[in-house]
Amino acid sequence: xxxxxxxxxxxxxxxxxxxxxxxxxxxxxxxxxxxxxxxxxxxxxxxxxxxxxxxxxxxxxxxxxxxxxxxxxxxxxxxxxxxxxxxxxxxxxxxxxxxxxxxxxxxxxxx
Amino acid sequence: xxxxxxxxxxxxxxxxxxxxxxxxxxxxxxxxxxxxxxxxxxxxxxxxxxxxxxxxxxxxxxxxxxxxxxxxxxxxxxxxxxxxxxxxxxxxxxxxxxxxxxxxxxxxxxxx
Numbered sequence: 001x002x003x004x005x006x007x008x009x010x011x012x013x014x015x016x017x018x019x020x021x022x023x024x025x026x027x028x029x030x031x032x033x034x035x036x037x038x039x040x041x042x043x044x045x046x047x048x049x050x051x052x053x054x055x056x057x058x059x060x061x062x063x064x065x066x067x068x069x070x071x072x073x074x075x076x077x078x079x080x081x082x083x084x085x086x087x088x089x090x091x092x093x094x095x096x097x098x099x100x101x102x103x104x105x106x107x108x109x110x111x
Numbered sequence: 112x113x114x115x116x117x118x119x120x121x122x123x124x125x126x127x128x129x130x131x132x133x134x135x136x137x138x139x140x141x142x143x144x145x146x147x148x149x150x151x152x153x154x155x156x157x158x159x160x161x162x163x164x165x166x167x168x169x170x171x172x173x174x175x176x177x178x179x180x181x182x183x184x185x186x187x188x189x190x191x192x193x194x195x196x197x198x199x200x201x202x203x204x205x206x207x208x209x210x211x212x213x214x215x216x217x218x219x220x221x222x223x
Contacts, residue, residue, distance in 0.1 A: 008151065043115070043201055043214030044154070088153065097142055097205070098169060099212065101153035 003027050006089055006102030014110050019076040023089035023102045026070065030091040030100070033065050035074045038086045038104065047087075048074065079109045113138045115215035117202050123221045124192055132187045132218045134202030140213075142205045143185040147171065147198040148217075154201065160185055192222040 006023045013019055021035075032051055036044035048063040050056045050072075056063045062075040072091075076083055086106045090099040115136045124130055136143065144159035146169075156169030160179040174196055176188040185204075189196060202215040 004153070006153075041217070043203075043216045045214070046211045049211065090154075098144065098156045098159060099154070101155075103151050103153040 001026065002103075003100050004089060004091065004102045007105055008103055010106040010108055012108045012110060013079055015079060015081060017079050017109070019079050019083070019107060019109075021074040021076075021087050021089075021105050021107070023072050023091075024070055025072070025091060025100075027091075027093070027100070028067075028070065029093035031094050032092050033063070033072050034090040034099070035061075035063055036088040036090055036101075038088060040085075044088055076107075079107075081109050081111050083107060084109050113213070115202055115204055115213050117200070117215040117218045119218060120216065121219050123223065125223050126193055127191050130189050130192060130220075132189075132200055132202075132220070134185045134187065134215060135183050136185075136202075136204040136213070137183065138204065138206060138213065139182065140204035140206040141182070143179070144169065144203050144212075145175070145177065145185070145187045146201045146203060148201060149198050157187070157200075189220075192220075194222050196220065197222050 004025045035048040037047045038044040053065045053067045060077045064073040086104040088104045089102040141162045145157040146154040148154045155171045158177040160166045200218045203212045205212045
């Protein structure tokens with residue numbers, strides 16, 4: 001079983017929809033949780049960064065971490081065609097810089 | 112512009128022919144690492160370097176070598192490439208322990 005599980009999609013939604021992306025994990029030592037966005041033929045870029053449990057909001061994006069359930073989510077409000085990309089969750093524990101990534105969810109926002 | 116630069120971006124080679132993928136960052140970052148990305152497996156760390164002359168294995172180091180002679184450069188070396196090393200490779204760097212990991216644009220390698 002993988003340490004981090006992520007539904008690969010693809011997920012297709014109409015423009016303006018609310019999108020929910022999720023990851024589950026098995027390592028209870030993970031303390032730092034991230035979401036990266038990767039456009040086609042590009043490297044991943046950091047979208048959201050959360051430490052421990054709780055919510056974090058940045059514009060149309062909200063990241064949630066529920067450590068008790070080992071479950072993290074990324075919500076995108078008012079989705080735009082420019083949000084079409086692969087979204088990767090990533091996490092790590094304290095003292096280790098290497099990230100453990102999910103396999104990514106491909107999102108397509110239809111105009 | 113702050114960036115991580117990888118070369119080549121695309122490469123097709125044959126089994127056993129040594130190759131090097133270069134990586135350079137202009138952000139004065141101490142920490143650099145290499146990942147490979149494969150369908151269904153996500154990104155997996157190959158090697159990392161905490162500073163000049165300090166390197167260590169990641170999760171999938173077999174068949175790869177690295178060196179860190181200068182702070183800005185961190186080349187990935189495949190001494191004898193095999194088809195199972197066909198993948199998309201990313202170099203990344205960060206300047207702080209909890210800071211953002213900056214990725215290069217990727218190098219797509221095909222080994223025939």
